[in-house]
Amino acid sequence: MQFYCESLTEYKRLKTKEVKIGDLLLGNFHPIRVQTMTTTDTMDTMATVEQSIRCIEAGSELVRITAPSKNDAENLLHIKNELRKRGYHTPLVADIHFTPNAAEIAARIVEKVRVNPGNYVDKKKFELIEYTDADYAEEIDRIRERFTPLIKICKEYGTAMRIGTNHGSLSDRIMSRYGDTPMGMVESAMEFLRIARNESYHNIVLSMKSSNPQVMVQAYRLLVKTMFDEFGECYPLHLGVTEAGDGEDGRIKSAVGTGTLLEDGLGDTIRVSLTEDPELEIPVCKDLVKRYASRQSTVDSRQPIPAINKFSYDPFSYQKRESFEVGNIGGKHVPVVIADLSKIEKISHKHLQSVGYTYDEPSDKWNISDAAADYIFTANQILDFALPGTLKVIVYPEAWTRAKDKSKYFPIYQDSGYVETEIKSDQMNFVMVDCFNDGADPFTYLDQIANDPTVVICLSSTNKNAMQSVRRMYVELMSREIKNPVINITDSNWQTADEHLIHFATETGALLLDGLGDGICFGMTRKSYELLAASLEHLNAAGRNYTNNLTIEQFINSTCFGILQATRTRISKTEYISCPSCGRTLFDLQETTAKIRSRTNHLKGLKIAIMGCIVNGPGEMADADFGYVGSGPGKITLYKGKEIVKRNVNSEVAVDELINLLKENEAWMEP
Ligand code: SF4
Numbered sequence: 001m002q003f004y005c006e007s008l009t010e011y012k013r014l015k016t017k018e019v020k021i022g023d024l025l026l027g028n029f030h031p032i033r034v035q036t037m038t039t040t041d042t043m044d045t046m047a048t049v050e051q052s053i054r055c056i057e058a059g060s061e062l063v064r065i066t067a068p069s070k071n072d073a074e075n076l077l078h079i080k081n082e083l084r085k086r087g088y089h090t091p092l093v094a095d096i097h098f099t100p101n102a103a104e105i106a107a108r109i110v111e112k113v114r115v116n117p118g119n120y121v122d123k124k125k126f127e128l129i130e131y132t133d134a135d136y137a138e139e140i141d142r143i144r145e146r147f148t149p150l151i152k153i154c155k156e157y158g159t160a161m162r163i164g165t166n167h168g169s170l171s172d173r174i175m176s177r178y179g180d181t182p183m184g185m186v187e188s189a190m191e192f193l194r195i196a197r198n199e200s201y202h203n204i205v206l207s208m209k210s211s212n213p214q215v216m217v218q219a220y221r222l223l224v225k226t227m228f229d230e231f232g233e234c235y236p237l238h239l240g241v242t243e244a245g246d247g248e249d250g251r252i253k254s255a256v257g258t259g260t261l262l263e264d265g266l267g268d269t270i271r272v273s274l275t276e277d278p279e280l281e282i283p284v285c286k287d288l289v290k291r292y293a294s295r296q297s298t299v300d301s302r303q304p305i306p307a308i309n310k311f312s313y314d315p316f317s318y319q320k321r322e323s324f325e326v327g328n329i330g331g332k333h334v335p336v337v338i339a340d341l342s343k344i345e346k347i348s349h350k351h352l353q354s355v356g357y358t359y360d361e362p363s364d365k366w367n368i369s370d371a372a373a374d375y376i377f378t379a380n381q382i383l384d385f386a387l388p389g390t391l392k393v394i395v396y397p398e399a400w401t402r403a404k405d406k407s408k409y410f411p412i413y414q415d416s417g418y419v420e421t422e423i424k425s426d427q428m429n430f431v432m433v434d435c436f437n438d439g440a441d442p443f444t445y446l447d448q449i450a451n452d453p454t455v456v457i458c459l460s461s462t463n464k465n466a467m468q469s470v471r472r473m474y475v476e477l478m479s480r481e482i483k484n485p486v487i488n489i490t491d492s493n494w495q496t497a498d499e500h501l502i503h504f505a506t507e508t509g510a511l512l513l514d515g516l517g518d519g520i521c522f523g524m525t526r527k528s529y530e531l532l533a534a535s536l537e538h539l540n541a542a543g544r545n546y547t548n549n550l551t552i553e554q555f556i557n558s559t560c561f562g563i564l565q566a567t568r569t570r571i572s573k574t575e576y577i578s579c580p581s582c583g584r585t586l587f588d589l590q591e592t593t594a595k596i597r598s599r600t601n602h603l604k605g606l607k608i609a610i611m612g613c614i615v616n617g618p619g620e621m622a623d624a625d626f627g628y629v630g631s632g633p634g635k636i637t638l639y640k641g642k643e644i645v646k647r648n649v650n651s652e653v654a655v656d657e658l659i660n661l662l663k664e665n666e667a668w669m670e671p
Contacts, residue, residue, distance in 0.1 A: 001014075001224075001228055002308070003221075003225065003311060003315060004221035004222070004224045004225045004264070004266075004315060004316075005221075005224070005264040005265050005266055006265050007265070007307075008264070008307075008308045008468065008471070008472075009304075009305040009306070009307055009308060009465065009468050009472055010304075010305065010465050010468065011263070011265060011292065011295040011464075011465055011468070012265045013029055013265045014224065014234060014237075014264075014265045014266050015028065015029065015234070016028060016233075016234045016235060016236040016237065016268055017202060017204075017233060017234070017235050017236065018030070018236075019160055019202075019203050019204065019205055019235070019236050019268075020158070020160065020203060021062065021091045021093075021111045021112045021160040021203075022089070022091035022111035022112075023089065023091070024061060024062065024091050024111075026205065026236050026268050026269055027205070027235070027236030027268045028236075030268070031289075032262070032267055032268060032269060032270060032289045032292070033061040033062060033268065033269040033270075034059060034060060034061055034269070034270060034271075034282060034285035034286060034289060035060055035061055035062035035063065035064065035093075035238075035269055035270070035271050035285075036055050036060045036063065036064070036271055036272075036278040036279070036281045036282060036285075037063070037064035037065070037066070037095065037271065037273075037278060037580065037582055038051045038052055038055070038063065038064070038065050038066075038278060038582065038583065039051070039277070039278055039580065039581040039582055039583070039585065039589075040583060041583050042065055042066055042067060042068070042072040042075055042076070042079070042583040043071065043072060043075055043583075045075060045078045045079055045082060046082075048065060048079050048583075049079055049082045049083055049086070051278065051279075052065070052079070052083060052088070052090075052092075053083070053086070053088060054277075054278075054279045055278050055279050055282065056088050056090045057279075058279040058280075058282040058283070059282045059283075059285075059286060060090065060278075060279075060282050061090065061091075061269075062090065062091050062092075062093055062112070062269070063090055063091075063092055063093065064092075064093040064094075064095050064114065064271075065079065065092060065093070065094060065095065065110075065583065066094075066095045066582040066583040066584055067094040067095060067096055067099075067102045067103075067105075067106045068097070068098075068099065068102065068583065068584050068615065069099060069102055070099070070101050070102050070105055072102065072583065073094060073099075073101075073102040073103070073105035073106040073109070074105055074109075076092065076094055076106055076109045076110050077109045079092070080092055080109060080110060091110070091111035091112060092110040092111055092112070093110060093111070093112040093113065093114055093162070094106030094107070094109075094110050094112070094113045094114065095114045095582065096113055096114060096115050096116070096120070097116050097119050097120075097169075097615065097616055098119050098120075098615065100120060100121070100146055100147075100149075100150060103115060103120070103150050104149060104150055104153055107150060107153045107154050107157060107159045107161075108153060108157055108159075110159070111159060111160060112159060112160040112161060112162065112205075113150070113154070113159060113160075113161050113162075114161070114162040114164045115147075115150070115161065115162070115163060115164065115192070116164055116165070116166060116169060117163055117164075117165055117171070117188045117189055117191060117192045118165065118166060118169040118170045118171045118174070118188055118619070119169055119171070119616075119619070120143075120146070120147065120192075121142065121143045121146045121147065122171040122172065122173065129172060129173075129176050130176065131173065131176055131177060136173070136177070139173050140191060140195075143191060143192070143195065144195050147192060147195055147196075148195065148199060151195070151196050151199045151201045152199070154201060154203065155199070155200075155201050158203075159203070160203040160204070160205065161196070161201075161203060161204050161205070162204070162205045162206065162207060162238055163189045163192045163193060163196075163204060163205075163206050163207075164206075164207040164209065164238065165185045165186075165188045165189045165206075165207065165208050165209070165219075166209050166210070166242060166619070166620055167180060167185055167208075167209065167210030167211070167212065167215050167216070167219070167242075167622055168180075168210070168211070168242075168243075168619050168620035168621060168622040169616065169619035169620050170184050170185065170188055171188065174187060174188045180622075182208075182215055182218040182219035182222050182316065182317075183222060185208050185210070185215075185219040185222075185223075186208065186219060186222045186223045186226050189206050189208065189223065190226060190227075190230070193206070193227075193235070197231070202235070204235050204236075205235060205236045205237070205238050205268070205269065206223060206235050206236070206237060206238065207237065207238040207239070207240060208220045208223055209240050209241065209242035210241070210242060210257075210622065211241060211242050211243040211244065211253075211577045211620075211621075211622050212568070212622065212623070213241055213253060213256045213257030213260070213509065213513060213566055213567065214318055214513055214567065214568060216241055216242075216257045217257055217260050217261060217513050218315075218316050218317060218318070220237060220239065220261050220266060221261075221266075221315055221316055222316050223237075224237070224266060225316075236268035236269065237261075237266055237267050237268055237269075238267075238268070238269045238270070238271065239257075239258045239261055239262070239266070239267040239269070239270045239271075240254070240257075240258060240270060240271040240272065240273055241253050241254045241256075241257035241258060241272075241273065242273050242579075242620065243273060243577045243578060243579050243580070243609070243611075243620060243621070243622070244272065244273050244274060244580075245274070245275055245576045245577065245578050245593075246274055246275040246276050246546075246576075246578065246590070246593060247276075247546035248501070248546040248547075248558065248559070248562055249562055249565070249566070249575075249576065250272075250273075250274040250275065250276070251272070251274070251284055251498070251501055251502070251505070251546075252501065252505045252509075252559065252562040252563055252565075252566050253566040254272040254273070254274070254284065254288075255284075255288060255501070255502045255505035255506050255509065256505050256506070256509030256510075256512075256513065256563060256566045256567055257509075257566075258270050258272070258288055259288055259291075259502065259505060259506025259507075259509060259510065260506065260509055260510040260513055262288060262289070262291070262292060262506070263467050263468070263506060263507075263510050270285050270288060270289065271285070272284045272285050272288070273579075273580040274580055275578040275579065275580055275581065275589050275590055275593050275610075276580075276590065278580070281580075283498065284498070284502070287498055287499055287502045288502055288506070291502070291503070291506070295464065295465075303436040303437060303438060303439050303440075303463060304436075305436050305463065305465060305468055305469055305472045306472065308472060308475050310479070311475070312474070312475045312478030312479055313478065313514060313515060313516075315514060318513070318514075318515055319515050320515040320569075321474065321478065321486075321515050321516055321517075322483055323483050323484065323485040323486065323518055324451075324453070324483050324484070324485065325485070326428050326453065326454060326455070326456050326484070326485055327392075327427065327428045328374065329428075329456050329485045329487070329518050329519055330456070330484070330485025330486075330518040331485070333518070334564070334569065334570040335512070335517055335518055335519050335520060335564055335569050335570055336374040336375060336487075336518065336519035336520075337373045337374055337375075337519065337520060337521075337557065337560045337561065337564070338373065338374065338375040338376070338377055338394065338487060338519060338520070338521035339354075339355040339373035339375070339376045339377070339521075339553060339556065339557055339560075340376075340377045340521060340522065340523045340556070341355070341376045341377065341378055341553060342377055342378055342379035342381075343526065343529050344553075346381075347376075347378060347381055347383055348385075349385060351553065352366075352376075352388070352391070354551045354553035354554040354557065355372065355373040355376065355553055355554075355557045356368060356369040356370075356371050356372025356373055356557065357369075357372055357388045357391060366388035366389070368388060368390060370572040370573065370604050371557065371558065371561040371572045371573065372388075372390070372391075373391070373557055373560070374390070374391070374392070374519075375391070375392050375393065375394055375519075376391065376392075376393055376394070377393075377394045377395075377412070377521065378393055378394070378395055378399075379395065379396055379399070380395065380396055380398065380399045381395070381399065382395070382399055382402055382403050382409070387408055391408075392408055392409070392410060393408060393409045393410070394409075394410050394411075394412050394430055395409055395410075395411060395412070396411070396412060397411045397412075397413060397417070397421065397423065400425070401423060406425065406427075407427070410425050410427070410428045410429065410430060411424070411425055411429055411430070412429075412430035412431075412432065412458070413429060413430070413431050413432065414431075414432050414434075415431055415432060415433050415434075415444070415445035415446075415449060416444075416445060418431045418445075418449060418455070419445050419448045419449065424454065425454060426454065427454060428454055428456060429452075429454050429455050429456070430455075430456050430458050430487070431449050431455050431456070431457055431458065432458045432460065432489075433445070433446070433449075433457055433458065433459055433460075433473065434460060434461065434462075435459055435460065435461040435463065435466075435469035435470050435472065435473045436461060436463045436469040436472070436473075437461060437462045437463060437469075438462075442473060443476060446476070446477070446480065446482065447480070449484070450480065450482040450484070451482060451483060451484065452484065455484050456484065456485050456486070456487060456518075456519075457477070457482075457484045457485070457486045457487070458486070458487045458489050458521070459473050459474075459486055459487070459488060459489065460488075460489035460490070460491060462491070466490075466491075466507060467506070467507045467510050467511065470488060470511060470516075471510075471511060471514070471516065474486070474511070474516045485518035485519070486516070486517060486518055486519075487517070487518065487519040487520065487521055488508055488511050488512075488516070488517045488519070488520050488521070489520075489521045489522075489523060490503075490504055490507045490508050490520070490521070490522050490523070491522075491523045491524060491525075492504060492522065492523075492524045492528060493524065493525060493528055494528065495528065495531040495532070495535060496531075496532075496535040497532060497535045497536050497539055497547050497555060498535075500524070500528075500532060500555075500556075500559070501559055504522050504556075504559050504560075504563060505559070505562075505563050505566070508520050508522075508563055509563055509566065509567055512563070512564070512567040512569050513567050517569070520560055520563070520564070522556050522559065522560060529552065532552055532555070533552055536550060536551075536552065536555060561573070571604065571605045572604060573601065573604055574597075574600055574601050574602070574603045574604065574605070574606050574607075574608065575605075575606070575607040575608070576593060576596070576597060576607075576608055576609075576610065577607060577608070577609040577610070577611075577621055577622060577624050578593045578609070578610040578611070579610070579611045579612050579616075579617065579620065581612045582612065584612060584613040584615060584616070585612030585613060585630065586612060586613055586630030586631070586632065586633060586635075587612070587630050587634075587636070587651055589610065589612050592610060592628070592655070593610050595655055596608060596610055596628060596655055596658065599655060599659060600659075600662070602669070602671045603662070603667065603668070603669065606625055606626070606662075606667055607623065607624045607625045607626075608624060608625065608626050608627075608628065608658075609621030609622075609624035609626070609627040609628065609629070609639075610627075610628045611627060611628070611629045611630065612629075612630050613629070613630050614629050614630065614631040614632075614637060617629040617630065618639060618642065621639070624639075624641075625640070625641065625667065626638070626639060626640055626641075626658065626661060626662065626665075626667070627639030627640075628654065628655075628658055631647070631648055632648060634650065634651045634652075635648040635649065635650070635651065636648075636649045636650075636651050636654035636657075637649070638654070638657060638658055638661055640661065640665060645661060646661065
């Protein structure tokens with residue numbers, strides 16, 4: 001194993017133990033299974049059965065159902081019987097929080113139970129307590145006593161188990177010793193796993209979910225390393241970004257976190273948590289998983305990537321790669337966005353609107369949005385109108401010689417071209433370095449462009465393992481102490497809007513989460529461009545809201561800023577941490593999220609959590625600034641951070657009260 005995975009330079013699945021869930025085998029190189037969770041009331045047998053069927057028909061290979069009480073757990077039998085009667089044999093999973101009694105009932109009925117080690121035994125009081133080693137050991141004994149009966153039942157009934165840690169619901173014990181860190185998440189699961197192993201129970205899957213993809217990725221990597229160090233083997237991994245939200249943001253966040261891990265061969269089953277109907281999660285899961293079906297033969301024979309023997313950065317904690325500044329790229333600047341407009345024949349004011357610049361003719365002024373691209377790439381076009389003040393243009397060298405305003409236009413070269421030419425900008429030159437594309441040695445010109453104060457390096461790859469190629473090049477730059485800023489250029493050959501979104505989020509997100517990238521630019525072939533146009537048209541006609549009447553350039557620009565937001569490298573909008581809802585949900589989450597979004601989506605940088613229940617919501621809303629949490633039928637409790645500020649507000653006025661709360665805390669501004 002290399003650090004936390006089988007290989008950092010080629011796609012290789014991590015070998016994990018085989019787990020049996022009913023008739024479904026998981027782990028040990030079995031296909032990556034996709035799953036979801038129902039949102040109906042578990043006591044409503046028929047509604048849960050109908051929704052489970054919709055999920056199964058969509059392709060869900062496991063269906064999880066919440067079991068908050070003993071009654072709900074008992075009702076799983078009716079749900080299971082009805083599904084079997086109708087010919088559906090998909091394994092069911094009971095989701096347990098706080099109620100060991102319900103778990104012990106459910107484990108006798110369904111094929112798998114999920115327990116949250118943060119609240120299976122402990123009741124969270126948000127207390128910080130100093131534990132001596134003896135106190136700590138005593139707590140572990142208490143867990144063993146309460147958890148062992150469930151293990152014995154699972155062994156007897158052949159039931160599988162997921163030990164599912166959530167970043168937002170770590171126990172006070174773990175928080176006191178480790179804080180809400182990836183290490184705390186790992187230790188939280190390991191405490192339970194050690195107890196299960198001592199009982200010779202191994203039918204276990206693990207998860208480390210967080211709504212922050214950075215934390216989530218680090219926690220899974222650390223978990224793999226910890227299991228190998230301690231046991232010499234690894235249990236299967238269930239991947240997911242929790243409370244990812246809905247629409248474009250939810251899909252991007254999920255792909256950034258889950259996709260990053262899948263790229264490194266981690267993950268045996270995935271769930272994408274969207275605040276949408278659960279069956280809509282399955283196509284997203286499938287888009288994520290199908291990327292690896294064709295990568296089973298892992299090495300790109302045209303150009304294998306040299307192994308990484310020494311890491312140049314810490315994969316278990318975030319630190320941005322050090323770079324110097326060229327113009328507004330690199331150094332302490334947030335990553336820039338470069339919009340590729342080269343496929344537009346004649347670029348006009350209207351096209352700049354797609355990338356965040358709206359021209360007002362009467363006043364002859366540009367309105368610049370928070371998500372405005374910093375650069376546009378136009379290939380050979382010099383624009384025949386005055387540009388917005390902050391926007392700059394990248395063109396091929398010949399066009400650059402024609403550009404009059406050299407403070408606005410900058411040339412882009414291939415590495416060999418840059419080294420050989422004498423015609424260069426004295427301010428900024430973009431230099432393409434292809435990473436392991438076609439047998440040519442990508443390191444040939446590195447030392448000649450290294451640390452040239454005008455050079456912004458652009459890394460791209462057509463290698464089968466493209467992300468790994470670019471990452472390998474970063475390792476080379478770092479080991480040679482080359483500190484030029486770098487743009488990650490990601491090309492996509494996929495066809496539909498959803499596939500492109502997943503591709504860009506996975507490939508670019510995986511680099512940004514490791515602090516690699518001073519800018520991003522997405523491109524595609526003419527054929528993919530045309531197919532994307534058709535896909536957007538189709539989705540718009542079908543009334544799909546997150547691609548709502550977007551042009552290709554708008555879609556790509558919005559994807560760029562969404563990825564930067566999800567990786568927390570550049571914040572340009574409000575962040576919503578909304579739970580996917582489940583049988584505990586006390587209001588219509590989709591409708592309420594849409595309502596809150598429509599009132600607050602101009603509050604750049606603010607994190608608002610919208611959680612369906614007060615049992616799990618407050619714990620799981622992680623680092624939200626404000627929380628809107630269901631606390632009873634028709635009742636909402638509002639939070640500032642983790643603190644309750646308005647209890648049991650009538651739901652009819654709760655959104656207004658949330659806005660008042662933002663105003664009282666100077667977190668509001670008029671749209
Ligand atoms: S926070 Fe949402 S998904 Fe989680 S248990 Fe509560 S209602 Fe269900």
